[in-house]
Amino acid sequence: MPIATRAFAATSAEAPLTPFSFNRRDPGPDDVAIDIKFAGICHSDLHMVHNDMGGSTYPLVPGHEIAGLVTAVGANVTKFKVGDRVGVGCMVDSCRTCASCVEGEEQYCIPGFTGTYGNPDKHSAESGQPITQGGYSDKIVVDQAFVLNIPDSIPLDVAAPLLCAGITTYSPLRHWGVGPGSKVAVVGLGGLGHMAVKQAVAMGAEVTVMSTSDRKKADAERMGAKHFLINSDKAAMKAAAESFDLIINTVSATHEIASHLQLLARDGTMVMLGLTTEGLPVFAVPLLWRRRSVAGSLIGGIRETQEMLDFCAEHGIASDIEVIAPDQINEAYARLEKSDVRYRFVIDIEKLDLAA
Incomplete structure (x- = not known):
């Protein structure tokens, strides 16, 4: 049964982000369902929302710096269990067969990786969404191969930007x-x-x-x-x-x-x-x-992203963040365009309120 999801979305290149409801797919055998707790705001989110590079499709839920907790796992999932602290970055799938994917460099997938938001969604029949929708939302479902473990020593709010930045x-x-x-x-x-x-x-x-x-x-x-x-x-x-x-x-x-x-x-x-x-x-x-x-250089593969998280945990490295409520996203975008942030906005998804 599809999972009802609340979010903030862009409806056009000019419009502010507004509350949006949609469905995530029911977790399949290889999937991990996640309650999103925090989502970072990346500068590329602005580019996608404003269609600066062309090809943006609306409504669009941005966000590829995602930290949260596992709520359900599919029958084939071995890497994660309910309650695990996890992250999702810029990718939710790739071809998995090209040379780059086989070498653990999924970010350079020859046909192209599936972005966490704004790319054609091969699961659209289950979710009803023609494109992938990102982390400015309270839930997400992702194949276990593209989910990361967040070490216990890194708080989820400062961990979120690590998944891209x-x-x-x-x-x-x-x-x-x-x-x-x-x-x-x-x-x-x-x-x-x-x-x-x-x-x-x-x-x-x-x-x-x-x-x-x-x-x-x-x-x-x-x-x-x-x-x-x-x-x-x-x-x-x-x-x-x-x-x-x-x-x-x-x-x-x-x-x-x-x-x-x-x-x-x-x-x-x-x-x-x-x-x-x-x-x-x-x-x-x-x-x-x-x-x-x-x-x-373009992000990193899943293996290297996990290595990075473990490295940051070992060395006590975290993002410097300013936590905002979802209804402050448009203000944060305006400030980000003026470089008025030290050094990453992070959305507290638990404050998501569609009445805002």
């Missing part, structure tokens, strides 16, 4: 081999950037935060950054030339990056994580002169 930064730090002695710069101290700083410091790197002003310098130092660089300070930028093995660029707005390439050491890489919707000019000479690279 946490893995988005952890994956490139691991892929590019960050460890003791590494010199890492993080561009932008926001939802992604503050996680990159904490994780890189825990891995043993010497971390520099790059920003447009010094208003977050104290926060960066509190998180373990050794240096703070204002990227409009030409003298400071020149002095920092050829300093970094890796630059994690988390900025989601269109911005100048060509000058940042001079900061990379030989064989250094700048990894782009922000969902910018316009081109960013890059020139060949700074790249070839020191064999530098500009690269991209």
Whole structure:
């Protein structure tokens, strides 16, 4: 029997999010039913709600940073039991047969993974929903292969953003081999950037935060950054030339990056994580002169996401959050567009009230 679900949804690219009721599918043999307790607000939620990249379908329930408790499991489920603390990130399925999926890199599924919201839902016959609907809701049903264990030491509210922000930064730090002695710069101290700083410091790197002003310098130092660089300070930028093995660029707005390439050491890489919707000019000479690279990275696979959660638990890493009620979502969106959050909004789903 379908599960009645309450949520907040966007009904168009221009309309504010409003209360919305729909059905989740009844858990199948491989499914886990979850009562959602907290859901993070990711900058990509804004892009999807506003149809910035095209293809958004409405009504749309955003949210792919989900933390909650298991309420039911299917007959074939072996990884979870009722009462477990669990999370769901950006994916709820993939083809599971392509090379990327077989290698545990489901985020690079060749046909494309099934996003937690806004993608065609292969279970639409059971739920009545043509697209997947996300975590700004009180319940969700997910195949056990795409559910994560949240360690007991991480409170659910600060755990929620780890399911996207946490893995988005952890994956490139691991892929590019960050460890003791590494010199890492993080561009932008926001939802992604503050996680990159904490994780890189825990891995043993010497971390520099790059920003447009010094208003977050104290926060960066509190998180373990050794240096703070204002990227409009030409003298400071020149002095920092050829300093970094890796630059994690988390900025989601269109911005100048060509000058940042001079900061990379030989064989250094700048990894782009922000969902910018316009081109960013890059020139060949700074790249070839020191064999530098500009690269991209997209979340992480399920195995690596669990590794990240365990790493954060081991090192006492959590997101810095501002908890809001569901009826404050539109206000949070407006503030997020102005970068007015330190450093992640998290919705307290237990306060969901459709009368709001």
